[in-house]
Amino acid sequence: MQDSGSTIRIAYREDGSTDPWEILRRADGGPTITINTEGAGENLGRREETDEVRLSDEVGGDVNFNFSAQSFDDFIAAAFCNDWNPTTGELVAGGNADKAFEVLVSYQEIGKHVLMTGMRVSTLALTIEAGSKITGTIGFAGTGYDQDYDASGDTFNTATTTAVMSAATNGGDVQIDGAVLAGTCIATYGLNLDNQYEAQLCIGRATPGRQVKGMLDVTGNISFAFTADGFSLWAKTITRVPVTTSFEMSDGTTTYLLETAKTYLSGDMPIPSGSDPAVAELDAQHRLDVTAGYSMRITRTPA
Template sequence: MSSGAKVISAFIRETTPGITPAGAWNLLKRSSWGVKPSQNTKDNDEIGGTRMAQGATLGTVDVGGDVGTKFRWGQHDAFLASCFGADWSGDSLTMGNDRITFSLATYASDIGVASISRGAQVSVWKMEVPNDGDITSTITFSGLDWDSKADDTSFIVGTATDNAGELRYSFKEVTGISLNGVDGGAGFCIDTFNIQFDNNMQTQRCIGTGSPFAGANIPTTFTPKGSITLSWSKAAWEVWSKTLTGATVPFSFTLANDEGQYTFAFPKVQVAGDWPDGGNTDIIQVQLDITAADVSPTVTRAVTVPATAISVAPATSSGNVGTTATLTATLTPAGATDVVQWVSSDPAIVSVVSTGQKTAQVTRHAEGSATITGKVRTFTAISTITVTAP
């Protein structure tokens, strides 16, 4: 008998679709594994000497299925590239026409049984963002070949390298979410949402190969889509009203933790949804289906570089009521990616608003002085602002 905890899952990118290359395998952390062969059969309608059924005829074999995962930094970059049909250009990804495939393998080390799917291409990539708990991703693969064995050896050569981040992204790491130019939490409350990129994959089969497997899996229309559940409000109505006009709106969000961040930007999405209703104790919500149109979404990534110190310039500043000044923070190391948070000790005298990752503008309102604090992580620095009569 085998334990699921002893089944190793790994992948390697192929150079030629359907051929497993030599090289290092990557460990695939997953919560479920549905990649397998599905044997298609046809009933044999022959009539024999008795009324006994004459068995079935074996037909084609489909290879593929879903792999369920938690979303982690670095683990999905190659799969997103396969789904989009393009390699990352630096740290940006958009739709292309390349064919990116993998060999996917498992090995049950306690019983010595191994499997491999070759020519596996991502047909659908889906992300679910809940209102509590971890963000999950489901990868749907379509493969060209399948093999298995039970001789106590694995198709995975060597020890698979774990390139995934240690941290799982959760609902708390969703930042910068925006729909129709309105930030979430300002004009509306987003309860849950999901996105998926669907290649509408079609299978091509070729007679004469002697193989029951697909000859090729061909992506057709690339359809990014999803669903957003909003609390009903005027801002939500503004978006819902586009259902009746077909007008598009922008949608974007960022996932950021201490290892890195991803930003998913949909320049144009069309919306569809029913008019909402609710009982006398319900919070009324509207569910909107979104479908990207005309322009490909873009995914960007950036490694998080944590700050270890901060200073603010100028350290002091004096000016009349009604004047403004710019504060600039310097972070250590120089490439730190944290965004500085700014707070005034007395907003009635001096207010402060962020104008960038490391900059802020202060406005002098009344005579006196106030301390402006810039903060990143646990590190702080101050600037003393003095206000004089005009």
């Protein structure tokens, strides 16, 4: 027997928990283990290395997913280092909570299970693009693993069954400064959070002793038709006047409102070739608005 991507199962739960595993709905990718080695560096007069030394082990990697309601809320909260407000449904980026998971990769055809522990969400990306599914990527950074984990006594909850969302049927208009730019057409809207976790290596162990979060960097991108309204938005790359952005997506049961409070845009004036339409493709830096109290927040309804 041999596994394929279709038979590999990835599950997760809170780090240190004995609760049933939750199935991670993924499109592709997954966390892995990378062993770092180098030659022993000894010269015996034979012009060849005679040995190799294991230096460290990296635990982590990216999981790509298609967004569906309630399926990825735990990872979004971990990326925000915060908790969903149980009353308002609000989640604010830039918290100090150090949320960690256990992630279990199961090669079901051959009956092998690899447990990864101390898995933090170092990065999170969401991509909303016209004519496409709403997608995302979770970037994990961990502190340990067991390549011979025995899952025989474990139980697994059924995966969520909420529908995958698309930009066309589940997304509303992207709003700039609280209004829809009626004179232009926004084609892409992306958001990225990077907690800049750094692995702290310790004497006496191959895997990191800790994963330490750094400054939160919230970025993104936006592309739009270079109409007169689009030109006015691009002009803010010169004046450095920040804007607010918002986007709402819903499956009819659960709604997510994504908001940024102080967004600076940057990018070149578009000069397309031939008869190609002029489209501005701008990068976004989402800064903390002290008065609003956030750089980015998501409000989930119902909470």
